[in-house]
Amino acid sequence: MKREDLSGYIDGELSDAQRIQVERALTDEDAEKLQTYKQITESVSEAPKPPQSFTSSVMQYVIQQTESVNNVPIKHKHTFARFVPVAAGLVLVVGIALFANSFLFGNDKSANAPQLPPEYATANTSESDYESSLDKGIVTGAGTEEGASFDYANAGSSTDEYSTDSVADEPKPVAPQATSVPEAAPAEAATPADDAKTDTPESPAAAAPAPPANIEIADANAQFYAIIYVTGELPPALSSYPLEPSERGDAELQIPREVADELAALGYETVSVNPDSETALVIYSK
Amino acid sequence: MTHEEEMVIIAKVLAGEHNAYEQLVLAHQDKIYGLALKLLHNAQDAEDIAQEVFVKAFTGLQAYRGEARFSVWLYRMTYNMCIDRTRRAKRAPLQMPHAEEVEFDIKDPSLTPEELLLQRETRDAIERGLQTLPQNQREILILREVTGMSYADIAATLGIGEGTVKSRISRARDALVEYLKRDGTISRAKRHKRGKGE
Incomplete structure (x- = not known):
């Protein structure tokens, strides 16, 4: 009798002939071993039941999934606080670039160039990884927690188009009810003024209507189609992608734009960046 | 639940009767949760994985062809997700469970x-x-x-x-x-x- 046969015997994995052979050859020691095997099986197979709420929470999730797939457009959950550092960092970079441009190339508009609001000037720039991929383009859009109405596209080009004085006074903007990213619709954010168009006539992102999303940052030179923030459980759509730990302690992964659209449709927080790019970036944290 | 019964329920779910999926969850949740708990040694992680397995199975139900038992399909997913999580978390070797964490009698x-x-x-x-x-x-x-x-x-x-x-x-x-x-x-x-x- 082979050693594996005893194990196969209690698992019911032997043929009738093998089973009879094992039973005939069984010694006292084998019988004791079989007894211990059974104890092992009983012990390892014992497990507590899931919490009572388990079934209902699964079904709730399942129904939510069904509804989110069936209901188009989908109302995204917006947490604007998370985008403030990104937006502020981008504004800072663009501001610095415009100032540098004014000084280096003697732009006579520099005298009238607007100063960045203090909250942007002191903003957290921890998203510098992404700024590096964004700092060459035109930035349009708005959406900060403070309700600032700041036409980034026109900053530094025309004081008429620029306004920061409403930061404290105006009511908070209503979070845009974004539809899924791929379904392009005229975007309010992508309405650059003439000056901006003159500055970057080659920028398709500035001219083309961008799909509405949580935040629109049109940048034709940016590396990513969108940046998507995912927290908690990794959605099934991402389970096959390798997560790369980032320096910030979270994880990143690059995904095709189709998957990004899928995540946006599921309500994950999305910053649309370059509508021409084929790759999106997911920032994942537990 | 027999394979045939499972297939009947799956057909209902695919036809839009989503609440029927609850029967499949109830039939398999103990083993799925138990397997995840034994592999992960953490009750919260086990619950998360078990939940994810059922949601993933639901969203991928179209892909289930009935060649293997539905339970086996779920076990495979559970095992793979647990191993994946363990690797990602670099938790190997698994720690002994905290007494209160998976206490059961x-x-x-x-x-x-x-x-x-x-x-x-x-x-x-x-x-x-x-x-x-x-x-x-x-x-x-x-x-x-x-x-x-x-x-x-x-x-x-x-x-x-x-x-x-x-x-x-x-x-x-x-x-x-x-x-x-x-x-x-x-x-x-x-x-x-x-x-x-x-």
Whole structure:
């Protein structure tokens, strides 16, 4: 009798002939071993039941999934606080670039160039990884927690188009009810003024209507189609992608734009960046 | 639940009767959660994974062709997701569970207090012994014992030969028996039996 046969015997994995052979050859020691095997099986197979709420929470999730797939457009959950550092960092970079441009190339508009609001000037720039991929383009859009109405596209080009004085006074903007990213619709954010168009006539992102999303940052030179923030459980759509730990302690992964659209449709927080790019970036944290 | 019953429910779910999915969840949740708990040793992680398995199975139900039992499909997903999570979290080797974390007791009312104690000691010793096994033996033994999957299904799940499955399970059990001998658990059980005159 082979050693594996005893194990196969209690698992019911032997043929009738093998089973009879094992039973005939069984010694006292084998019988004791079989007894211990059974104890092992009983012990390892014992497990507590899931919490009572388990079934209902699964079904709730399942129904939510069904509804989110069936209901188009989908109302995204917006947490604007998370985008403030990104937006502020981008504004800072663009501001610095415009100032540098004014000084280096003697732009006579520099005298009238607007100063960045203090909250942007002191903003957290921890998203510098992404700024590096964004700092060459035109930035349009708005959406900060403070309700600032700041036409980034026109900053530094025309004081008429620029306004920061409403930061404290105006009511908070209503979070845009974004539809899924791929379904392009005229975007309010992508309405650059003439000056901006003159500055970057080659920028398709500035001219083309961008799909509405949580935040629109049109940048034709940016590396990513969108940046998507995912927290908690990794959605099934991402389970096959390798997560790369980032320096910030979270994880990143690059995904095709189709998957990004899928995540946006599921309500994950999305910053649309370059509508021409084929790759999106997911920032994942537990 | 038979395979045919499962297929009937799946057909209902696919036809839009989503609430029917609850029957499948109820039928399999104990084993899915149990498997995740045994593999991850963390109740919250096990619950998360079990939930994710059912949601993933629901969203991917179109892809289920009924070639394997639905339960086996779920076990495969559970196993793979647990192993994936363990690797990502770099938790290997798995830590012993915190006593309160996965505390459970399935009391047999016919047992005397002494027998209950012995049963508990044996179970704890087996749990400790499991942690001493090589990872590939421990995982395969858990997969077999918790789910009762056939060697063929385990082989398909792990992408290894059936002979390897058979051999790893046997080695894992033998190693556990040796551990229990060294640990004194087996001799204590023998003494107890002799005391009872069995």
